[in-house]
Amino acid sequence: MLIGNDVGIQLREQDLSWREFLSSANHHPRSNNYIPVYQPVESVINILFSSGTTGEPKAIPWTQLSPIRSAADAWAHNDVQVGDVFCWPTNLGWVMGPCVLFLCFLCGATLALYHGSPLGHGFGKFVQDAGVTILGTVPSIVKAWKSTECIKGLDWTRIKSFGSTGEASNIDDDLWLSSKSYYNPIIELCGGTELASAYIQGCPLQPRAFGTFSTASMATGFVILDENGIPYRDQACVGEVGLFPLYMGASERLLNADHDEVYFKGMPMYKGMHLRRHGDIIKRTVGGYFIVQSRADDTMNIGGIKTSSIEIERVCDRADECILETAAISVAPVDGGPEQLAIFVVLKKGSSIEPDKLKILFSRTIQSNLNPLFKVNYVKIVSEFPRTASNKLLRRVLRDQMKHELSTRSKI
Structure with missing residues (x-):
């Protein structure tokens, strides 16, 4: 990343700084006539990064099939159509960002964009005033x-359905x-960046129960192992899910x-x-x-975004000089709901610090370096890790x- 004129890391031979990249553009005036460029279906249109199933970040190319798959899911499972006003708090670094753009363009819906945090009254009023029909x-x-x-006192009655993804619902x-x-x-949906879609969803034509999925998504098959x-x-x-290999829009490399x-x-x-x-x-x-219960590895869903334990531990290890090492895990609340982040800490010999202070330090560090919506729920100091x-x-x-x-706390 370029910060002012300073590149914070050592660039590889094939890399360019953002400033060099922009300066290399050929600034010819644009024509008033749009001329399409035809490319094979496997042509790459964008690249997204995901922690995925191994816990290591992966660079995933999306092809021209990916937008079609995103739109097909939205049409079949969320009933997105012309006249709808569609809004989904997300960003372009997460799979839902490009999915939302593509599905609105291809299904003919209006995309409602809000600049700011979705956690306050301002966003709720925007949903009301924009006449959002799918949130x-x-x-x-x-x-x-x-x-x-x-959102107390706001009118959300124009919403005909909600979508939910990223974590287990309460x-x-x-x-x-x-x-x-x-x-x-x-409508619950669960998928992945490498799928450009959800492999399991709810459906307006089927009975539904809160916090559950009713079917494999259209043209998708899976078994439980x-x-x-x-x-x-x-x-x-x-058991662990196994997807059928023929999957339109899924990654191939x-x-x-x-x-x-x-x-x-x-x-x-x-x-x-x-x-x-x-x-x-x-x-x-x-x-x-x-019901999607958890991941089979150490990848976590925190704040609706997949991240790996390693990513969190890297920033927490630098939060204070007294820290020897950290271990990040996620646990579901006893009464159900989204995963919560817990940090185990081993202190350097002779060091002392209160868990509550570490909790504040870790939250600030993670929010500054990874994601402002991430929150540390528990901190536990131990002598060593298993x-x-x-x-x-x-x-x-x-x-x-x-x-x-x-579980023991809940019984007290």
Whole structure:
């Protein structure tokens, strides 16, 4: 990133600073006539980064199929059509940013853009005044609206449906949100940057239950795998999802990793198909609904945005001189809802600091360096971290410890 005239990192031979990039443009006057340029369907139109299933950031090229897939999902599952006013708090660095742009253009809806935080009264009034008919949300944002009462007194009754993604939804929060618009539906969706879409969604034509998904998205297939990689039949179960490999709009290559190794290596065959890895743990309920429970690795959904433990730990390690190392995990609240961020800390020998002070330091550091919406919910100081024989950190053990501690607190 260019800060003034100073590039904060050592550029590689093939890199340009932002200023050099802009100065290299050929500033010819534009013609009044638009002339399309025809390209193959696999032509790259933009590149997005995702933590994905391995916990390491991946550079994912989107092709001309990606916008078509985004629009198809919106049309089939959210009933986006000409005359709708569509609004979804997001940014272009997250998968929903380009998805929202493309789906509005291709479905003929009006895109409502708000400059500022979606957490206050100003955004709620904008939704009212713009006549938004489809409002996208992230569960953390809904929780903030409910707790601060910032939309009290506003008229959201023009909203015909809500969308929700990024985290596990809280049923009570969903009921509260739906009540703001005559109890209209909340369509859940869960996907990935590498899919340019959601692989599992709700649907206006099917019965719905708050916080659940009702079906695989249009033209998508998946199975739920047990711990041995064997697909469950249509029964109540919990396991890792395996996607069918034919998936319109999904990535076929990565710019900084081996695509086959990331998404296919080690995945089982199913009816002659080599299943694609996504990394979600899914529960199929007795009633046939689906609940996405967690990730199969250390990638976390914090504030509706996928991030890796490593990214958070890198900034937290530098938050104070007394810190030796940190470990970041996410845990779901005992009563359900979005994942919450917990930081385990090992202090340097002879150092002392209160967990509450660290909590403030970590939140400020993460918000400044990663995302202003991220929040640290718990900080726990420990003497050492559990590790494997090869010295790999066992975040799974820390996660289980925190779950047990939260469960014990809730019973007191």
